[in-house]
Amino acid sequence: MMESLKKHIREYVDISDEKLEKYCNAFMLQKVKKKELLLVEGNICDFEGFVVKGCFKVFHTDRNAAEQILYFAIENWWISDIDSFINRIPSKLTIQALEDSEILLISKNDKEKLYHEMPEVERLMRLKFQSSIIALQRRIIDNLSKSSEERYIEFLIKYPQTVHRLTNIQIAAYLGVTPESLSRLRKKIVGKA
Template identity: 75%
Template sequence: MTESLKKHIREYIEISDDKLEKYCSAFRIENIKKKDFLLKEGEICEDEGFVLNGCFKVFRTDKNSDDQILYFAVEDWWISDIDSFINKIPSQLNIQAIEDSEILLISREDKEKLYQEIPEIERLMRLKFQMSIIALQRRIIDNLSKPSDERYQDFLRDYPKTAHRLTNIQIAAYLGVTPEFISRIRRKIVLKKP
């Protein structure tokens, strides 16, 4: 079950087989059914996850009961509410399975302990955090400077393996537009095709 995690880690760092095995053995596997929650707003995020298969949305619900999706997590993505996980505070986010999913989970305590024992893992997570911050920075800049139709096209280009798994409502909640806008832009794209 941890083969995809091992492969993922080796894409970023060099690590001995023994250390990699020790790290991966700290994870436990969970199956999450479609629409079930891995985390609900108000709970403290006790685990960080690595998605083996399936799809999750990380979101909050506003006062009008509309979802605001921060990101989707599919195969080989890490997932958690990092603020709640690190600071041990109630989460402002929900993590819900969009599909039946399988995930590896590691507790905060085990992760911290392994940082001390396996410095390579701390380096891995630093690299992953840097990549996440870059992606977040780019998304904020795009949201401030690009029109909605261009952001939709960018989403399709950047996440081709994810976009087809999502509804118009989910994509709209990620882009901050209406589902009707997504339907219109999709029709436009179809009409432009030769």
Template identity: 40%
Template sequence: MYEQLRQNITRKVSLTNSEFEQIEAVVKPLSIRKKSRVLTAGEICNYTIFVNKGCLRSFSVNSKGVESIVQFAFEDNWISDLYSYVSEAPSLLHIESVEDCDLLLLYKEDMENLFNKIPMLERWKRLLLQNAYVAVQRRLNSSLSVTAEERYAELLHSHPDIANRVPLIHIASYLGITPESLSRIRRQLLTK
């Protein structure tokens, strides 16, 4: 259950077996069914989530009830409401399972304690946050300067099986387009 987490962390920093056992001791496993909420907007997000198996989505809902998907997290990825996690303010996002999921939750208090015991984890967390910031910046730039067709092609390139795992309505929301526009784009790609 923890091997994928170990590989994820050790791609960025080296840890001893003893250090990793300390992480295992505080990580909380959670198995959830499809369409289950891990976080609801308005709650304080005091954990980060590692996806061992499955797919999660984070999204906001506007005053008209329209969802806007911010992120998908597949296997070997982390997800959280970073704003709420850092500021300890109520979350602006919901996090929900798109598929049945096996997750590992790492609570902020446990993480802070681990930083004191395993200083290398602070480096790991900094690298994780840097990567998250870069991803947000790339996504913002893409939404401002790249066509929907190009954004969809990029999404397929980074996640080739996404259309088999995620409902098209969620993919359209992530791309910032209507489901009808996504259908048109998909038809155009098939004829090329």
């Protein structure tokens, strides 16, 4: 379990074996069943997680009870509600397992303590945070400037390892279209091929 986290960390920072062990030992493994909620909207998010196995969706439910999926997290992705985690406020997001999954979780207190003890950990999380901000910024720009067809094609290209794990309803909620619109998009794209 820890080997994937260790490998991931070493891709971003140079860290001694001793410090890496100490950092990884702060994580707790949690097994999450398909459809189980890891975080419920309204609760305070007290973890950051590293997905070891499985797939999660991070979403907000709007006033019409429709899901708006912010992102999916598969193996080697980090997952949390960063606003709730940092600011200790009720989450506006829900995190749900789409498959039987395994995730390594670290608490805010443990993470903050390790920041002070290991600059490498702070650097790692800063780099991951910057990557997340860049991805979010690109997603917002794409949603504002690209057609649903362009967004769907880009999703297929960017996340080929994820598409087959999702339902049409989930992909539609991520793209911000109805399942019927997604079905029409698929037919149109197949017709062009």
